Amino acid sequence: MELWTRTLLANAGPVLEGLRVTMSVSAIAFIVAALVGLAICFARIYVPPLRRLLGAYIAFCRNTPIFVQLLWVAYAWYDLFAWPTDVFTAAWVALALQSSGYLAETFRAGFESVPDGHVEAAHALGISRFTTLRRIVMPQMLLTIAPSLMNQFIVVLKCSTLVSVIAVPDLMFQAIRLTNIWGEPVPFFTFVAVVFIVLIVSLSAISKKLTDRVHARLAA
Amino acid sequence: MFDLSLFWDYRVILWQGLLINILVFVLSSGVGLAIGLLACVGRLSSPAWLRRISAGYIEGTRSTPEFVLLFWVHSVMPVLLSGLVGMRLHFNPILSATIALGVVSSGYFAETFRAGIQAVPRGHIEAARALGMTPPRILRRIVLPQAVRIMLPELMSQNIGLLKTTTLVSVIAVPDIMYQVGIISQQEMKPLPLYTGTAMAFFIVILALTSLVDRVSYRLKRY
Secondary structure, three states: OHHHHHHOHHHHHHHHHHHHHHHHHHHHHHHHHHHHHHHHHHHHHHOHHHHHHHHHHHHHHHOOOHHHHHHHHHHOHHHHHOOOOOHHHHHHHHHHHHHHHHHHHHHHHHHHHOOHHHHHHHHHOOOOHHHHHHHHHHHHHHHHHHHHHHHHHHHHHHHHHHHHHHOOOOHHHHHHHHHHHHOOHHHHHHHHHHHHHHHHHHHHHHHHHHHHHHHHHHHO | OOOOHHHHHOHHHHHHHHHHHHHHHHHHHHHHHHHHHHHHHHHHOOOHHHHHHHHHHHHHHHOOOHHHHHHHHHHHHHHHHHHHHOOOOOOOHHHHHHHHHHHHHHHHHHHHHHHHHHOOOHHHHHHHHHOOOOHHHHHHHHHHHHHHHHHHHHHHHHHHHHHHHHHHHHHHOOOOHHHHHHHHHHHHOOHHHHHHHHHHHHHHHHHHHHHHHHHHHHHHHOO
């Protein structure tokens, strides 16, 4: 117990700061990935010339290890595009890159689950295409894919632990740094593992409940 | 725009690194499948305490980030074990990687096994029992042939995921492909060609594997 108070409690400040960085990297990456994924999904449906290119983009995002993508974005992109200029940006860009590919497919599945008749009915009523998308398609689509979105957020949160490798001061980075200073790996790494397990178990429980409610709602 | 010649120049070292990835993959997949099978049997067994422990184990391992567990196994487990046996232990990085990735994947494997076994209709088992087949024979002749067919696609794609995850092991100094890429990039002071080349190489290999799995799954699902 003395070991834990001496190491972990004494360094609560940097540890909490690390947790905050973990949360903001994950949140930014997920929001960007969702927006990009949605844009790609609709571009694939409504802009046929882009279909092949976007298909290749999705295949690349889904079939490359996240760790390889992260290092590629962090170390090679600056030479290619002169961007991103700091590691925090590189971190969320890499995480968003990976998830946008998965989310584009999720959104497409959601889009395809909306019955054609609803779109045709909106058309027959003279509702414009944009309004149809916004008022008829999107609400049904988001309801169906809500659990998958939640699961993808869990994936982003898990992968966000990797960003410590490119020196983003997240929770894992602080754990490694403090372990090196104090020479006590047990409290720091165990704490980080427990934090993530508790966070992810609760998020999965919410996701499961959400799935049940969506199923009940769709069955009604 | 791309000058990937550096990637080609170091192909032998990179190839050796990739072989380490494959080694770690094979070892951790074996460990994961074995523990996963045990956890699945525990989850489906009759004693409630065993069911609860197995369910907790599966839920816990599925919720642990691989990267965190990798560090935990490599630096915390030896300390705890040293206290237990009373002498100083150190884990070989490949051993740590095998344990960590094996444990993380076992939870996913266990759920796949369970889904496969539970997908076999109860009527088939009851019919076999009515015909007087013994339980081991029912498992071997009725349940497994159907269950394996159902779980094979999912198992294959989970193994591809595991292969992708093996790229992480360089952080605990396993000399895998990313480890070599890091060292060479620092020596040459040119990160672009190696990181880009490796990303492309992984893309091609994993895409080929994924397409293969998709094709096999399609054929399995026809029956």
